[in-house]
Amino acid sequence: MGLGLRETKKLRTQREIWEAAIRMFVERDFDNVSVAEIAAAVQVSRKTVFNYFATKEDIVLTPMEEHVADSAVVVRERAPGETAVAALRRDYLDRLTRRDASVGLSDAPHTLAVMRLILSTPALQVRAFSFHERAQELLTRELAVQSGRDDVTARVAAAQIVSTRAALTSENLRRLLAGEPADAVYPDAVADAERAFDLLEHGLGDYCG
Amino acid sequence: MGLGLRETKKLRTQREIWEAAIRMFVERDFDNVSVAEIAAAVQVSRKTVFNYFATKEDIVLTPMEEHVADSAVVVRERAPGETAVAALRRDYLDRLTRRDASVGLSDAPHTLAVMRLILSTPALQVRAFSFHERAQELLTRELAVQSGRDDVTARVAAAQIVSTRAALTSENLRRLLAGEPADAVYPDAVADAERAFDLLEHGLGDYCG
DNA sequence: GATGAAAATTACACTGAGACAAGTTTTTAT
DNA sequence: ATAAAAACTTGTCTCAGTGTAATTTTCATC
Secondary structure (H helix, E strand, C coil): CCCCHHHHHHHHHHHHHHHHHHHHHHHHCHHHCCHHHHHHHCCCCHHHHHHHCCCHHHHHHHHHHHHCCHHHHHHHCCCCCCCHHHHHHHHHHHHHHCCCHHHCCCCCHHHHHHHHHHHCCHHHHHHHHHHHHHHHHHHHHHHHHHHCCCHHHHHHHHHHHHHHHHHHHHHHHHHHHCCCCHHHHHHHHHHHHHHHHHHHHHCHHHCCC | CCCCHHHHHHHHHHHHHHHHHHHHHHHHCHHHCCHHHHHHHCCCCHHHHHHHCCCHHHHHHHHHHHHCCHHHHHHHCCCCCCCHHHHHHHHHHHHHHCCCHHHCCCCCHHHHHHHHHHHCCHHHHHHHHHHHHHHHHHHHHHHHHHHCCCHHHHHHHHHHHHHHHHHHHHHHHHHHHCCCCHHHHHHHHHHHHHHHHHHHHHCHHHCCC
16 A cells, blocks of 8 residues: 555655755754744745654754664564674674764765764754663663563663763764764774773773773 | 952852742743743843853753762772772762762752752753763763773773763662652662672673673 | 942843644545 | 545744843942
């Protein structure tokens, strides 16, 4: 059953709003573009924009919603015998080789521009945090189920995992935005990731800070 | 050199704004109190409120600014021979015995009301995240200096530490807000903290999730 | 203790986000 | 063809936050 005309149009309108908004944000900065201007650019009323996106920030961040569950899924669908951390390490390294944007290693100009946009806009950064929170929540549930352990420990483990990933990704992004090409960052990113996941698996005990 | 009359008055005004605002927020919810009302309650112009606090959220959160550096200070001032993680564990357990609000274990009504206020207001929660970010940044610098290791590893370690603390604190708060007295939560909080810091020190390798 | 500079406060006007209500157009099902 | 449902529009309202110019308060100096 194909989508009706109504559904098709809705998707197209949402996409048009999104594309115009991103283009304008990248050109002129998030704070210098009003929702009214976006609406005008797409020949739509201001209210319609808010029908599709709950807030102005969501225009940028909604498309990333779909990746919130990624870590939890990797843990759930790992091969039998593989530990949760091993699965997450494998997945992270896999994304690095693929130069995936989710680990901050895509230097496609458009992706990079959006990343720069997010990092340079406090309102967007703050919103991006809540993704981590929700990712952590999903991972916590998954770990609690799988390990049979208490929830608090699962929560702590999930927090450590999510924050580790975030720290690695943010470092990769930092270098990409400083102008280094993804292929140049890759080797260090791999080494950093290996070290970080080692810390996760074996603890900070050896880290004689 | 005592503060001049000018400084004194500024501090008093700021405190008056803060007290009135918190009282009104606790009574009627953050979103149901406008800055105009706060200003009126303190017999001050709306603009003056914004002179003292950059945003409405900052009225609630600015007083917590002073604790951002706590973790970094604990690491810096630890006894020679003590590892960074050991110092942080000691400090955390110490705060638990003191029923400190910073680890979510104060059941003083006013403190609890403010905590509830923050947790029940998305705008405030999101803002509280940025404290973690800054705490992590300070801790990263401290660890990098102390360990002589690369910055990325320090950053990952700091991320794991800060997120662990946050997870523990948030669990304690959850139970307090559910009505349990601090003394009842304390034993579990200690056990949770010991386990969490064990994970930090020895890794998730044993955590067979 | 008057006076002028500096700092704090105010009044006022403005932009922009987001919510809400009531009416209008477009789509879909019959 | 038509009626109900969904999407869109128009207009209005509140409130956060900014900028500026005018006014008041504090402080230092004579």
